[in-house]
Amino acid sequence: MNIGTSMKDNEQLFRQRFQNCSDIQFRELTIKGGSKLLLIYVDGMIDTDVMTTNVLKPLIYEGLPQGVGTIDSLAELCELGLFAVMQNRKLTDDVEIVDAVLKGQAAIMAEDSSCALLLDCTKFETRGIEESSNEAALRGSRESFTEQLRTNTMMLRRIIPSPELKMESAQVGRLTKTNVVISYIEGLANDSVVNEIRSRIHRIKLDAILESSYIEESIEDTHFSPFPQMVITERPDIVSAGLMHGKIAVFTDGTPNVILVPMSFWDGLQAPDDFYERFLFASMNRWIRYIFAAFSILFPSIYIALTNYHPEMVPPKLMLSITGLRESSPFPTIIEIFLMEFMFEGLREAGIRLPKQIGPLVSIVGALVIGEAAVRAGIISAPIVIVVSAAGISSFVIPKYRFSFPFRMLRFPLLVLSGLFGLFGIALGIIAMFIHLINLTPFGTPYLAPVTPTIPGRIKHILLRWPRKLASANPPNNGADRA
Amino acid sequence: MNRTIRLSLVVLLLLTVTTGCWNLREPDQLAFILAAGLDLNEEGKLEITSQIAVPAAISSGQSPGGSGKKSFVVVSGTGKNVMDAGTNLQTQLPRSLFYAHRQSILIGERLARKGLGSLTDMFIRNPKSEMRSSILVVKDGLAKDVLAIEPLFDPYISTMLVREQVAVGLKPYYYRQFLADALCQATQPILPAVSVLPTKRYIYSGAAILNKDDNLKLVGYLNPKESFLASWIIGRQNSLTVTAPVGAGGDEITLNAKSLSKELQFVMQDPPSMYVMLKGAGFIVENNTKLNPAKDRDLNKIEHALSLSTQEAVQALVEKVQKQYKADVLGFGEYIHREHPYQWKELRSDWTTLFPRLRVTVKVELKVKDPGQTNSSIDSML
Numbered sequence: 001m002n003i004g005t006s007m008k009d010n011e012q013l014f015r016q017r018f019q020n021c022s023d024i025q026f027r028e029l030t031i032k033g034g035s036k037l038l039l040i041y042v043d044g045m046i047d048t049d050v051m052t053t054n055v056l057k058p059l060i061y062e063g064l065p066q067g068v069g070t071i072d073s074l075a076e077l078c079e080l081g082l083f084a085v086m087q088n089r090k091l092t093d094d095v096e097i098v099d100a101v102l103k104g105q106a107a108i109m110a111e112d113s114s115c116a117l118l119l120d121c122t123k124f125e126t127r128g129i130e131e132s133s134n135e136a137a138l139r140g141s142r143e144s145f146t147e148q149l150r151t152n153t154m155m156l157r158r159i160i161p162s163p164e165l166k167m168e169s170a171q172v173g174r175l176t177k178t179n180v181v182i183s184y185i186e187g188l189a190n191d192s193v194v195n196e197i198r199s200r201i202h203r204i205k206l207d208a209i210l211e212s213s214y215i216e217e218s219i220e221d222t223h224f225s226p227f228p229q230m231v232i233t234e235r236p237d238i239v240s241a242g243l244m245h246g247k248i249a250v251f252t253d254g255t256p257n258v259i260l261v262p263m264s265f266w267d268g269l270q271a272p273d274d275f276y277e278r279f280l281f282a283s284m285n286r287w288i289r290y291i292f293a294a295f296s297i298l299f300p301s302i303y304i305a306l307t308n309y310h311p312e313m314v315p316p317k318l319m320l321s322i323t324g325l326r327e328s329s330p331f332p333t334i335i336e337i338f339l340m341e342f343m344f345e346g347l348r349e350a351g352i353r354l355p356k357q358i359g360p361l362v363s364i365v366g367a368l369v370i371g372e373a374a375v376r377a378g379i380i381s382a383p384i385v386i387v388v389s390a391a392g393i394s395s396f397v398i399p400k401y402r403f404s405f406p407f408r409m410l411r412f413p414l415l416v417l418s419g420l421f422g423l424f425g426i427a428l429g430i431i432a433m434f435i436h437l438i439n440l441t442p443f444g445t446p447y448l449a450p451v452t453p454t455i456p457g458r459i460k461h462i463l464l465r466w467p468r469k470l471a472s473a474n475p476p477n478n479g480a481d482r483a
Numbered sequence: 484m485n486r487t488i489r490l491s492l493v494v495l496l497l498l499t500v501t502t503g504c505w506n507l508r509e510p511d512q513l514a515f516i517l518a519a520g521l522d523l524n525e526e527g528k529l530e531i532t533s534q535i536a537v538p539a540a541i542s543s544g545q546s547p548g549g550s551g552k553k554s555f556v557v558v559s560g561t562g563k564n565v566m567d568a569g570t571n572l573q574t575q576l577p578r579s580l581f582y583a584h585r586q587s588i589l590i591g592e593r594l595a596r597k598g599l600g601s602l603t604d605m606f607i608r609n610p611k612s613e614m615r616s617s618i619l620v621v622k623d624g625l626a627k628d629v630l631a632i633e634p635l636f637d638p639y640i641s642t643m644l645v646r647e648q649v650a651v652g653l654k655p656y657y658y659r660q661f662l663a664d665a666l667c668q669a670t671q672p673i674l675p676a677v678s679v680l681p682t683k684r685y686i687y688s689g690a691a692i693l694n695k696d697d698n699l700k701l702v703g704y705l706n707p708k709e710s711f712l713a714s715w716i717i718g719r720q721n722s723l724t725v726t727a728p729v730g731a732g733g734d735e736i737t738l739n740a741k742s743l744s745k746e747l748q749f750v751m752q753d754p755p756s757m758y759v760m761l762k763g764a765g766f767i768v769e770n771n772t773k774l775n776p777a778k779d780r781d782l783n784k785i786e787h788a789l790s791l792s793t794q795e796a797v798q799a800l801v802e803k804v805q806k807q808y809k810a811d812v813l814g815f816g817e818y819i820h821r822e823h824p825y826q827w828k829e830l831r832s833d834w835t836t837l838f839p840r841l842r843v844t845v846k847v848e849l850k851v852k853d854p855g856q857t858n859s860s861i862d863s864m865l
Contacts, residue, residue: 308507312583312613316517317642319584323510324538332509419507421498428498432491 002092007111011038017098024101031059038109040097040116045104047123054085055106055119087120099177126151132234134401139276144234149179149253155236156183160243164188170201173209180215181251183239188246193443197248197261212252212259219261221442226406229442231260231267233400238272262443266451266462268403269293274465283464292394297407299391300337301418301426303383308333309422328378334419336380340388341411343370348392511538514578517555518641519616520626521602522591524561529594529602531568532559532627534641535576536584554638557630565605582611586641588618588658589626590674595691598698603665606658614659617645620691622678622704629677629685640685647687648675651707652722653714665695668827669816669834673713676704690714692810696835702808709800715743715761716797716813723763725849727792729785734772738789740765740849747818751826756842757815761797766853776854786851794847805839815841 003010011026018024018040027039037059041051091097091107092115101107104122109115129151132144145152153167168182180201184194200219209215212232220229231247233239234256239249242260250259269289274282306314307322314322329336347366351359371389374380391411398404410433417425440447450458460466520532540554558575562568573580588606590599606612621629634640648655656675664672673690680686690710693699705713714720726737740763748758767776767785774781804812816834820827830837 307510311508311510311513311515311581316515316584316586319510320515320536320538323513323515323536324540326509326511327539422507 001094003094003097003109003114003116005112005114007036007038007109010109013094014040014098017094029056029060036111039106040101040109041106042101042104045122045124046106047121050085050121050123051106051119055083055108055121058083083119085119085121089118090115091118092116103177129155135233135235135238135272135399137235137272137276140272141235141237143236145236145256145258147254147256149181149251152236152251152256152258153181153183156239156243156249159236159240160185165243168198170198172201172204172206172215174205174207176208176210178209179253180209183243183249183251185243185246188244189248190246193262193445194248196443197250201250209252211255212250212257215250215252216259222440225436225440226409227265227437227440227447228268228400228402228405229261229263229440229447231263231400232257232402233260234258235272241272241275262445263447264445264449265437265447268400269398271399279465279467286465289397289399292397293407296391296395296397296404297410297414298426298430299394300341300387300411301414301429302423303387304333304337304415305418305422305426308419322383325383326381329381329384330379333381333384334415336384337388337415338412340370340380340384341392341415344388344392345408508579512578513581514576515581516585517639518587518589518630518644519585520589520591520621520630521565521594522625522627523594523597528561529564529568530559530561530627531565531572532557532630533572533580534630534639535580536639540638555640557627559627565602566609582609583613585613585616586639587644588616589629589644589677590618590620591626592621592623592701593625595620595693595701598700599693600695600698603662603699607662614657614662616658617648617655618658618661618674619644619656620674620676620701622676622688622691624679628679632679632683632685635684644677644685647677651687652711652720652724654719654721656719665693665699667817668820668831669811670717670814671695671810671812672699673705673710673717673812675710690812692804692808692812694810702810705800705803708796709803712793712797712800713804713812715763716745716759718745718814722765724768725789725793726769727789729772729774729788732772735769736767736772736774736785736789737769738765738849738851739768747815747822749815749819749823749826751823754840754842755830755837756844759797759801759813759843759845761793761845761847762850763848764850764852767851767855770855776851782851782854786849789851790847790849793849794845797845797847798843801843801845805841805843809835809839811838815843 003013015026023043025039025041025043029037029039031037091100097107097116097118100118104124105118105120107116107118109117126148127146129143129146131142135144143155145155157165157167162185164186166182166184166186170180170182171177172180182194182198182201197219201215204215204218206214206218216230216232217223222229231238231242233242239258239260243249247260247262250261252259269286271285271289274286277285307319307326311319326333331339343366347362347370351362354362370380371385375382375385392408395404395408398407410429414426414429417429419425421428437448438446438452446453449455451462515536515538516533517536518534520534522530522532524530534555534557536555537553558572560568560571560575562571569580594602606614629644630640632640634643637643637646645655653675661672661674664670672693672695674693676688676691677685678688687707688704689707690705690713692702692705694702711720711723715723720743721741723740723743724737725740726735728734729736742765743761743763745762746760748760750756750758770776772785774785776782776785801813804810811834816827816830816838819830
């Protein structure tokens with residue numbers, strides 16, 4: 001609805017809109033020449049210095065050369081560039097004006113004018129660019145994204161100063177009206193995937209978008225998979241590397257976590273160091289990660305299967321010492337493992353939630369309680385502690401923290417299966433897991449590619465991190481469907 | 484999704500019901516048999532003795548190795564056959580017997596004299612049985628006496644018995660090899676033998692010869708040295724230490740020969756002839772003579788003397804096996820079977836009578852690769 005020409009009515013209208021909003025300021029100004037203006041803004045969201053020197057002072061003391069009092073000419077003058085602010089525009093719709101004011105712009109209205117002039121002198125407190133705490137790398141850029149969308153896109157643009165880097169804007173959330181930017185490199189990203197993501201984001205019907213996870217959940221293909229289908233990162237270098245591989249990034253205002261789609265299984269096991277370190281060492285590290293990932297999911301169940309179902313497979317000496325250490329334990333092995341796994345997960349969760357000062361205490365108490373006392377008291381046998389902590393620690397080797405969730409979670413069904421059927425059960429569980437993984441195709445991209453389906457040229461990059469000279473013999477990945 | 488879940492539940496249910504493979508056994512429900520001993524007792528009944536691990540004794544957690552408990556128990560049971568005695572054994576134990584970690588099978592002399600043929604079946608047929616147990620004969624004694632020996636280094640005697648064989652340069656003789664020997668056409672099995680000393684220790688005492696044509700009865704023993712040479716001919720010896728007097732003075736030189744090899748050659752004539760060529764090379768570990776192995780002439784002398792003395796020993800061994808035991812333990816028949824299958828067809832039926840008449844020519848060639856760390860004996864340098 002367009003606003004009227006009477007300033008009194010307009011003021012009434014907006015005061016009603018902003019009823020009980022103490023942070024909205026209404027200010028009447030009398031400018032040189034006697035006409036009255038109304039200024040509406042959110043207190044704290046505008047830069048008062050800029051406002052005073054660039055808008056108020058010229059208006060109040062100097063007046064305007066001609067046609068003073070009609071906002072139309074005021075607006076025209078603004079368009080001619082007489083106000084020293086970066087952006088201004090003219091709006092006539094009351095809803096749009098409200099939105100703009102709430103986003104931190106100052107609205108100026110005048111008598112006899114059915115429009116408002118919006119001046120961009122937004123300024124609010126933000127956090128500086130800091131080092132990434134969740135994704136540490138030994139080498140490479142230390143900066144990580146912040147909560148502010150523009151800062152984040154700026155960081156990316158600085159890395160890829162090319163017009164081929166596209167940043168499409170969208171607003172999601174009925175109440176939060178969160179700004180979202182879909183970013184991709186034209187020519188590298190698969191068009192159909194870009195279209196798909198764009199339409200999925202536009203289809204989101206949520207009141208609030210508080211974090212990028214809201215977007216992630218709304219646009220992901222399979223909700224019932226333990227495996228994450230999108231990379232979440234706060235490192236600009238990971239995002240730009242992803243874009244170079246034809247992935248698409250989704251920035252959300254208010255969170256440093258950027259979504260990168262589509263994800264493959266192998267992305268979860270890659271760390272930035274892989275690409276910054278010398279390739280021999282990086283390749284070795286990659287294999288260590290693969291082995292430990294498998295280890296973290298399988299070790300407890302294999303222990304159960306071997307000791308309870310196939311003791312003949314364990315070397316006699318080892319078997320005897322395991323048996324010896326078990327003698328005092330009152331529980332069956334499977335119960336012991338469950339108890340300890342449960343305890344371990346509890347400790348981990350407690351460690352995250354606690355204030356930083358108390359965090360280390362948890363690990364000390366945990367180590368004492370579980371590692372020492374429980375074994376000494378004969379409640380838990382020592383090998384169980386070794387098995388559970390080894391598996392737990394190896395799950396921390398997985399570089400993307402989110403990607404360790406499925407590994408930790410799937411341990412439990414595998415434990416049950418191995419407790420019921422031994423190695424046969426583990427085989428069943430692993431087969432079921434792979435059936436699921438092979439079926440998983442987020443945004444049409446096979447999750448396990450390039451291993452299954454096999455892409456001959458790309459599979460070598462999964463096995464090793466090749467020196468760039470040799471890797472470049474292979475055409476760069478082009479299109480997300482081969483990510 | 485719903486369908487998948489329901490389907491997998493059904494599959495899981497079917498798995499539990501149809502396979503019936505709930506064979507979960509906690510390790511502390513098992514009695515790990517480490518060694519089995521087979522004897523014939525005074526009344527002529529089969530007596531099975533098992534050495535069973537007591538796991539609590541080896542790793543009690545708090546005080547390593549110091550709980551004072553014995554790390555094994557020895558349990559005996561008699562019965563009509565192995566499994567019958569095994570059932571008898573089981574009644575004495577609160578945990579179920581677990582065979583897969585059995586490392587040794589010991590056979591008492593009295594039982595070996597009566598013949599093992601009928602006893603082997605259980606060890607082949609039973610899927611729980613471990614084929615990788617080493618099998619030994621107890622010379623002049625009972626298997627259960629060996630099992631009762633307090634072991635020296637390991638907590639269990641069974642591991643010691645296997646390592647003993649390795650320590651004297653033999654390849655461990657496992658039950659599956661025994662089966663292969665017993666089931667092949669010509670070779671008579673020879674089993675390593677141990678005997679119990681009055682000091683409650685055991686000693687490696689050569690090899691026991693079994694006659695598989697007669698229910699695997701024990702026919703006799705080779706002494707340790709002979710057993711090493713015989714194993715060399717069969718190809719089961721890894722290293723050999725040879726000591727021989729060299730020159731007129733009669734002082735000895737000892738050679739530690741590695742990389743032992745053999746070569747057989749058979750010529751069909753009357754009587755059939757077998758040429759045995761044994762080769763080995765090693766380093767001198769002791770030299771009490773005045774000879775200097777760094778000099779060519781002395782070296783030749785040493786090598787010649789060592790080879791000749793070994794050759795005589797092998798010749799004597801072959802003689803003993805042919806004339807005294809009349810048992811083809813050296814694998815000659817098997818060699819002919821493999822290399823000259825057509826001639827073997829003619830020989831096979833009366834190989835037992837033919838083997839003692841076989842003309843065997845032995846040639847041993849020992850080489851000195853390394854004189855050791857000094858050239859001549861210290862004696863001559865003084």
